[in-house]
Amino acid sequence: MSDLPAPTRRTVLAGGCALTLAGVALGSTACTSSSAAGHTSFTVPTTDIPVGGGTVFRDHTTVITQPTPGEYHAFSAVCPHQRCTVNAVRDDLIHCPCHGSRFRIADGSVQEGPARTGLTTRTVTVTGDTLRID
Template sequence: MTGTQGPARTATGRTVARRTVVAAAGAVGLGAALVACGSDDDSSDAVAQTPAGDGANGAAGGGEVLAKTADIPEGGGKVFEDKGVVVTQPTAGEFKAFSAACTHSGCTVGDISNGTITCPCHGSQFDAADGSVKKGPASKPLGAASITVEGDSITLA
């Protein structure tokens, strides 16, 4: 650092070196950036584990037909962003549902293929059979959602 600036005075009259003020401002900025990035807190799990309801918390009401079984590819799945769920078919005839909100920062998951649900925001990957984390940065599994398969219809339970 160059220049001849001397120490700054605070409102209480204390003298503070300019370097201290700059370091403190940087720490505050870093903290704000980390909060904006998201976290692995339980807030997304609360929504993820309550898929039935009035839709006010991002989850759909019970009994609504989401898809036909033929719409969900084996080893893959489909994201229902407006309902906040992802439905997968890990093996032939077995259907699972999870919150579509990534547990890392709340982004909606995207691609579901080869038994893996991938979040496009930071690359987290989840197992399409049980929602467990296959690859971070997410450290918590996707919350389970309840579905019912009757005939060829998949509905939210």
């Protein structure tokens, strides 16, 4: 067994980005981060987001909602209570499975705790029938 400390999340992510950047010359894409939380930008068709509900994109730790037709919102899918990932959108609420927190689809604010703060907002840009999340 080694006496070396386990690598931190930051060290692992930095190493991954360094390897990705090294692959750019071979046609790979670089790590692109568009927010302080380290989220990457991505796009989805508007048809993937149901009116009056939403969709959780676990790979992007993001939940996108459409409270009314053509009104889109995006939030971090990480619950501020204990960092669990929300897993469902139903009954006008975003649900966290760990401790029962619920968030409003219109603004990500807390409807029911134990979370004390709402979900972190992400930027949504609508272009035709595509949503870009930053």
